[in-house]
Amino acid sequence: MNFESPGDFFAILFAPVPNAELRLASDKSNIFDAPTGALIVIPRNVDSSSRWSSLRMNLTVGFEPGQLDVLAEQEFGAAELDLQPPAFGHVDQRALQIAQLVKQELSGGPASEIYVDSLMTALGIHIIRNYSGAGKATTGAKAHGGLSPRIARQVEEYLRERLSSTVSVAELAALCDLSPGAFIRAFTKTFGAPPHRYLINLRLSFSAELLAQTELPISEIAHSSGFSSQSHLTSTMRKYRHTTPAQIRGGRTRVQTQS
Incomplete structure (x- = not known):
């Protein structure tokens, strides 16, 4: 070569x-x-x-x-x-x-x-x-501690507003006026998880909320939550939450029937 x-x-x-x-x-x-x-x-x-x-x-x-x-x-x-x-x-x-x-x-x-x-x-x-x-x-640019409460709220809001979008480390770091490496360390110290794990959790929580409260198709919920497909949402939810979208929606149906 x-x-x-x-x-x-x-x-x-x-x-x-x-x-x-x-x-x-x-x-x-x-x-x-x-x-x-x-x-x-x-x-x-x-x-x-x-x-x-x-x-x-x-x-x-x-x-x-x-x-x-x-x-x-x-x-x-x-x-x-x-x-x-x-x-x-x-x-x-x-x-x-x-x-x-x-x-x-x-x-x-x-x-x-x-x-x-x-x-x-x-x-x-x-x-x-x-x-x-x-x-x-x-x-x-260095970060020896975590993010300030104000910056932490700003970053979390930024992530929530862009759940269905691709978010880079560089743009999040710029939001905090930190270098990418310093941002990852400060974010992890503040939230107890690295950025990618925290973002996955936000996306799963949002999709679980839509599954429980709406009749939207699971495929549409997956895309709205930042997952590439219904199978991507299902595999990620099974990996991190030990359940599936169908089980969440099925559990909701049983509760409604019993009530």
């Missing part, structure tokens, strides 16, 4: 790749045994090529041009981002952990956009901190 990306590009291996061949911005290829958890960093606009002779299982991530620069400035106050790729075969357990969480989320049906966004934010911060000089800067 020959590759050059206008944005920063990463790959994390889920399984070993023997006799992997990789070249970055030079005429010399390096042949090595890539272990599980090997992190490959390809900075923007760097010509690369890779070759492998067995099944390769990995998560590949490409950030849009300038996206990591913005994150580096927000988190570390860095004016410029200069990625420094690690040695070939370098294992990064934190990157592997994030990659496994992404794989799990993407393999389990419709994914939570804000959860994947949170994981990509965590990966970006980790890469900047450990594989660039920008990680040594310390003037970025």
Whole structure:
């Protein structure tokens, strides 16, 4: 595979790749045994090529041009981002952990956009901190405690008003005048759950209310609550509430009949 990306590009291996061949911005290829958890960093606009002779299982991530620069400035106050790729075969357990969480989320049906966004934010911060000089800067926006009561109410109202919309970590962080990483920490400390879990709970509560109080079709309730389909609502409700939309509506019918 020959590759050059206008944005920063990463790959994390889920399984070993023997006799992997990789070249970055030079005429010399390096042949090595890539272990599980090997992190490959390809900075923007760097010509690369890779070759492998067995099944390769990995998560590949490409950030849009300038996206990591913005994150580096927000988190570390860095004016410029200069990625420094690690040695070939370098294992990064934190990157592997994030990659496994992404794989799990993407393999389990419709994914939570804000959860994947949170994981990509965590990966970006980790890469900047450990594989660039920008990680040594310390003037970025930090949050040592939770959100103030006023900001917490503002964020919750914002989420409630956009239950059926895609919400990003960046826009929520901007609402609080915090960096994305600082926002996730402050939100979790304030609400006792990370943003994606809290948003899922709001959506499930809203859908349960509609199921109990209206005759709207379940498919319509699912879309109004921010779920991609009726089956998505059903699987999420079963996972987090140990019930289903049909059971909630059926329970309501029995109560009405008895009364």
